[in-house]
Amino acid sequence: MSFTPYTLDPTRDLELVREVDVPPSLVFRAWTTPELLKRWFAPKPFETPEAEVDLRPGGIFRTVMRSPDGQEFDGTGCVLEVVPDQRFVWTGALGPGFRPQPAEMPFTGIIELEPTPSGGTRYRAIAVHQSEEDNRKHAEMGFVEGWGTCLDQLVEVVKAL
Numbered sequence: 001m002s003f004t005p006y007t008l009d010p011t012r013d014l015e016l017v018r019e020v021d022v023p024p025s026l027v028f029r030a031w032t033t034p035e036l037l038k039r040w041f042a043p044k045p046f047e048t049p050e051a052e053v054d055l056r057p058g059g060i061f062r063t064v065m066r067s068p069d070g071q072e073f074d075g076t077g078c079v080l081e082v083v084p085d086q087r088f089v090w091t092g093a094l095g096p097g098f099r100p101q102p103a104e105m106p107f108t109g110i111i112e113l114e115p116t117p118s119g120g121t122r123y124r125a126i127a128v129h130q131s132e133e134d135n136r137k138h139a140e141m142g143f144v145e146g147w148g149t150c151l152d153q154l155v156e157v158v159k160a161l
Contacts, residue, residue, distance in 0.1 A: 003087045006110050006126055012135045014127045014143045018151060021120040024113040026158040028085045031111055037063060040153035043146045055082055058098050061090040076101075080108070087112050093130075105134050123151060 008015055020027070030036045037051035042065040049072075050064035059079040066072050078094035081087060093106035108128040113121050125147055129135040 003081075003083050003112075005112060005124075006128075008126065009128075011132050012129045014129075014135060014139055016123075016125045016144055016147045016151070018123050018148070019116055019120055020123055020151065020155050021118070022155055022158050023119060024085045024115050024121045026161065027111075027113050027121050027123060027154065028088065030154045030158050031088050032082075036157060040150060040157045041065070043149040044153065053079070054096070055079065057081065058096065060096040077109075085113060105137060106130060107134065107138065125151070 030040060032053050032055050034051040034053050037053070038048045041048040041051065041063050045068045047066050048063055049066055050062070052060050052062040054060045057079055060076065061079050062074070062076045064072050064074050075092060076095060077090045077092040078096055078098055079088075079090050080094075081089035088111045089108065091106065091108040092103045093100070093108065095101040107130075110124075110126040110128065112124040112126070114124075116122055127135075127138055127143060129138060
């Protein structure tokens, strides 16, 4: 592992940890390839009609989620760290080029991937919030359930590659 795992603050951070039966390289590819992101990023019946990733610090990480009734949610953020097949970090608090931007509930997303002896991945997704209130709101929105569903969808997509 060429990074130090993130130390969780239980009052301001949410975490999903699971082991999946696909290798870290495919999980990383699904997180960083726009055409793959579109296929799994939103929990069904939501969809992701648009995705853009500039895979370098300061680059754009953008997804648009669409609800079944057609309402769209644009999530434009900034890539902070890229360690191929191991770690991907972005934030909604900054726009591309590290420019501060207004956000209703900004968080930083950290995806940490470790290979398992069985050839799978220990998957750790963390949402880092500015405040306990934002953390609570995100939890109440269904962070664990939603991100867990999306992880299941990600695994299904990469197994079909």
